Amino acid sequence: MNSVIVLGNGESRSAVDIDNLKKIYPIVGCNAIHRDITVDHLICCDHRMVFESLENKNNLSTKIYVRERFYKSFKKIQKNKNIYQLPAVPTNGNIKRDNPEHWGSGPYAILVASLLDHDQIYLIGFDLYSTNNKFNNIYKGTKNYNSTDSLPVDPSFWIYQISETFKHHSHKKYIIVNYKDWKMPKEWILDNVSFMEIENFKNIDQGLALQLNIV
16 A cells, blocks of 8 residues: 655654654654655754754755744745645634644645555554553654753644644545554544554565665
């Protein structure tokens, strides 16, 4: 099946060899992931992250998606050719979580992937929750990120916004990859959404890699 990978920055992502994934699948990633691999599509909602991504010469061929106000600055004024404006969100309510300004990089990454020409979308590193009452992010404690002892982020906006994308793109198949004891939000229990344990995904990934002779 025609697949794309969306990589979040939750700590479970460290269990997956993302270098191998890049050799097999198109990749949509968020923020500082460009420090580790060059992705095809990079979502940067924060002004600091846009600057950081543009400073990395490995991103010259990456499509970098930014908010409208940043797009006007970087694309039209500074002439950064690989800057793209984030797509319209599938929500049109009047509450805060529907406002595009309150959509973060993770939900936007899944939305961008949903608009690509791929039938199946794997979500890796979308942990949502903390397991130790601390900020859950693989880049915590580094430049432009919260400290290692910061409190976790409330995932309610992410859960709602991502569920709306799932519903809006009901013809797509979404597979959430995480540890066995990870709990699927009730809002994500939909006909086009399923769960896969990380180890099972790694077995599939390894099999494809062998077929393609890249390991």
